[in-house]
Every structure is written in structure tokens, then in C-alpha cells.
Amino acid sequence: MLEVDDIHVYRGRTYVLKGISLRVTRGEIVALIGANGAGKTTTLRTISGLLHPRRGHIRYRPEADGPELELDRLPAEEIVRRGISHCPEGRGIFASLTVRENLLVGAYLRRDNRGIEDDYRRVCDLFPILGQRAGQAAGSLSGGEQEMLAVGRALMSRPRLLILDEPSLGLGPLVVETLFATLADINRRGVTILLVEQNAVMALELAHRAYVLETGRVTLSGSGEELAADPEVRRAYLGGA
Numbered sequence: 001m002l003e004v005d006d007i008h009v010y011r012g013r014t015y016v017l018k019g020i021s022l023r024v025t026r027g028e029i030v031a032l033i034g035a036n037g038a039g040k041t042t043t044l045r046t047i048s049g050l051l052h053p054r055r056g057h058i059r060y061r062p063e064a065d066g067p068e069l070e071l072d073r074l075p076a077e078e079i080v081r082r083g084i085s086h087c088p089e090g091r092g093i094f095a096s097l098t099v100r101e102n103l104l105v106g107a108y109l110r111r112d113n114r115g116i117e118d119d120y121r122r123v124c125d126l127f128p129i130l131g132q133r134a135g136q137a138a139g140s141l142s143g144g145e146q147e148m149l150a151v152g153r154a155l156m157s158r159p160r161l162l163i164l165d166e167p168s169l170g171l172g173p174l175v176v177e178t179l180f181a182t183l184a185d186i187n188r189r190g191v192t193i194l195l196v197e198q199n200a201v202m203a204l205e206l207a208h209r210a211y212v213l214e215t216g217r218v219t220l221s222g223s224g225e226e227l228a229a230d231p232e233v234r235r236a237y238l239g240g241a
């Protein structure tokens, strides 16, 4: 579904991604893990069209039997239109808008009002708290509730591929468990997921496959299980032993 092929990305004058390649198969949950500054966010932002590779290509096939698109040539909003939705690091909630208004921002590019209302109800089924707080300012939600709002907003564009940048950041263990169970549920309903996580234990449990990034390069890849058992990964990301 998605093929990142040897991308090299600069941020300002800094050479950040030094040839990253990875793939996501339709239906999968794929995790990227790695230390602070490894280039995880940069990778996601390049896929979404917010940054552009100096070298390399990103290919995306929205439908299994449809044509392939070269994402590195498309503007970000066109990439959203083709079914890729990005839930950013830090959530990017509009604090003074209501919960419902924030969700509707996610449907900004859609014109099918019926479908938007259907998806709104579906998001409120997935995250009941969002329906209960629909008229409340989003800034008054707790951190966990704001993360659910950010995921819900990303779903409002009806994505085929959902990209999540550190959804568990700042959340307590119980909230993280609920959130990850919901991500598994979203995936079972047909949404492919690419996720970046600091919480490597949870990410490797959830993901079918994962990649380890170190200073702008992929150093390891494998199934979630394989990586969780890898001594190097255990030492560096899973707290030893």
C-alpha cells in the first residue's frame, strides 16, 4: 500500500533522513520506534507531504487494484484527499473550538454531509467521551481525552491509512491500554495504521511489523514479536533484560 524508497530529507541545513526505506502492506499495523531525534516525526511528515525528500520516492496505492501515486510530488491536502490522515505529535487540538467542531475540521475536504454525520456517530461510538463532551471546549479535555479527539479527528477524513505520531505521549498506562485497544479495533475495521511510538513495549505488542530508526537510518526491522525478542532492541528500548 505504501512504499518509502530511500528518502533523504533535510530540515533547514540539517541532513536528517539518510536513506530511509520501509513498506506498509494493506491491513497492517506498522510501528516505527527509535530514540529522540532519530527522525521518526520527519519520516511521517514526509509521507504526509509536509516535508519533501531531496532524494528518493514515496509510492502509495490507495486501492488494491488501482493506480499507484507518487506522493513526493503531491501537496499535503491532495494526500489527505487520497486517504492518508495524519494525527500529529502534540495533537494539534483547537482548544477554543468545541469537541464536535474539532471533529468536523477533520472532514474539511469532504462534501458528503450524510457520510460526515455517519462518521461522526461512528467516532462517538469508538470514543463515547467525545459524544458526551461534544459541546464543550476541547481545551477543557484531559490529555487522554484530547488524544482520543485527535485520533477521532483524523478518522473524520475516512482514511485508508492512519498515521499516528506518539499517541501515548503523556498518558497514564490505563488510558494507553484503552487507546491501543481502540487502535486495534480501528485496524480490524479496515484502516491500515503506521504509528510512531516511544512506548516500544506497547507498540511492538500492537504492531504486526516494526522498524527501528537510529539517526536517520533504519537499523532493524521484523515482526513485532521478533523485535520484542531481539537482545539489542531489549537493551536499547525495552529497559534491558
Ligand SMILES: Nc1ncnc2c1ncn2[C@@H]1O[C@H](COP(=O)(O)OP(=O)(O)OP(=O)(O)O)[C@@H](O)[C@H]1O
Pocket: 011, 012, 013, 014, 016, 034, 035, 036, 037, 038, 039, 040, 041, 042, 043, 089
Ligand atoms: N526544523 C528543524 N530544523 C533543523 N533540525 C530539525 C528541525 N526539526 C527537526 N530537526 C532535527 O531532525 C532530527 C530528527 O527530528 P525528528 O523530530 O524527526 O525526531 P523524532 O525521532 O521524531 O524524535 P522525538 O522522539 O523526540 O519526537 C533531530 O535531530 C532534530 O533536531
Ligand SMILES: [Mg+2]
Pocket: 040, 041, 042, 089, 165
Ligand atoms: Mg517525534
